[in-house]
Amino acid sequence: MSIKIAIQGVKASFHEEAAFKYFGKDIETIECESFKKTCEMLKHGKADYVVMAIENSIAGSILPNYNLLRDYRFHIIGEVHLNIQQNLLALPGVKLSDIRTVESHPIAIRQCDEFLSDHPDWAIREGMDTAGCAKRIKEEKLTTTAAIASEFAAKIYGLNILEKRIETHKKNATRFLVLSNEVVEQKNANKASLSFQTGNSVGSLASVLQCFAEQHVNLSKIQSMPVVGRRNEYDFYVDVEWKKQADYDAAIRKVLKHTVNFSIMGEYIKNEKV
Template sequence: MFGDKTANKKIMSLKIAIQGAKASFHEEAAFKFFGREVEIVECDSFKKTCELLKQRKVDYIVMAIENSIAGSLLPNYNLLRDYKFHITGEVYLNIQQNLMVLPGVKLRDIKHIESHPIAIRQCEEFLSELEGVRITEGSDTAATAKMIAERKLTDTAAIAGTLAAEVYGLEILEKRIETNKKNATRFLVLSNEVIEHKNANKASLSFQTGNTVGSLATILQCFADQNINLSKIQSMPVIGKRNEYDFFVDVEWKKQTDYEAAIRKVLKHSINFNIMGEYVKNEKL
């Protein structure tokens, strides 16, 4: 999974930067991609993970990019654009949210629930049925679980994954409180260097178009003409330029020659075209 270049490096020596605390969903995603024999470097922000990779203090970043309920994490697209790291892989993680407390605490004792804003959004239906409970947005799901354990908070609950309950010794009061049970997050694996994958069948691309009628449609048709599946498209305003946008697309293919032909066509109609990464499609939940 790591590509020919990484295969020569002992997995034990790999340092993986994540946003969040130990036992967060980012750590679960990192373990799913690399295995557990890696060193996880916890960061309090996505920007911090990028700075560590830029300074080569870590080998990879695992970064959430979209959720099936909350949608795209737009600030992270800005980081992809600013830092220009290479995407070397992806991870899909089934997100199961749980309400957890110190052992012995009952639902009637809870006055305060804290978690990451996206986790709160994913559990809105459950939370709307609670009365007299204050909901607070925190920096991370696992970090809230850790805080409850360290401070021995008997009136506070966290929303987090089962790993957080195991690591921090909390009791799951209510399981699977996410509104949509088909709740999944896609994570990208980022590196400083291009890592070649012989069986690559997916790519993340970015480009701009001319400000003319049908310019984007022309580019999209180039993919369709070569039987390339467009699985994701995201637009972001170009900073400081009115009515100009960066387009981020994910494409998938069965024949490498079709993909290469599509790229040659798109190059003729796009501006600032960039292959952000070519990797193996991964949808295993």
């Protein structure tokens, strides 16, 4: 029986591509209309894992997903980096001059702002998912609408590519997290995602960061989110990488003395390939 992966979006979405990249093609993807729905599927045992986008090299962190990580407290067991290539898709026979409306996910639209600014007459509509917009064009036979989506989506939904590689920055990558309800021990783990709070005194965060520096543990990302209902208090989310396990273990022991509500969200193997 193939494992079930909950993804936000429909078939041929970037989330499905990320799931294939991490788990291989022999999986069943469960299409969900929202990231919250993917978490509910995992929570209730209807999915084995969730693949969730967490940041894009152009659009930045996907902040609502940090809230979901905090609320559901799933375990991060891995990560996937995916090169994002955006294309303009339309029904066969439709020409560029026929287009009146372009639909896609808001982040995909932002990634293609330079191309879209060359076509000021087009109406831009935000959708829930890149592949979902492509699917809608196919199902509703929309002859004046184009979608911004992947080559994979064009293939799956039988659409033509009117313009290839329309993303503004060609080095456009999204990082996805792989989430599990259970702790999955990763041998040779060399990366961790941590969360904590610090005191409000001067230099309290600097003291924590110094603990990592002293142990030669690299801080690859830091993100702060307000603590709900508590003014001037923040949750800090950090990703750290190390070469020697002993250095990481020593850093964690030191950090515990300077933080509250400390949590190891996951220890996993860094994904080198984009």
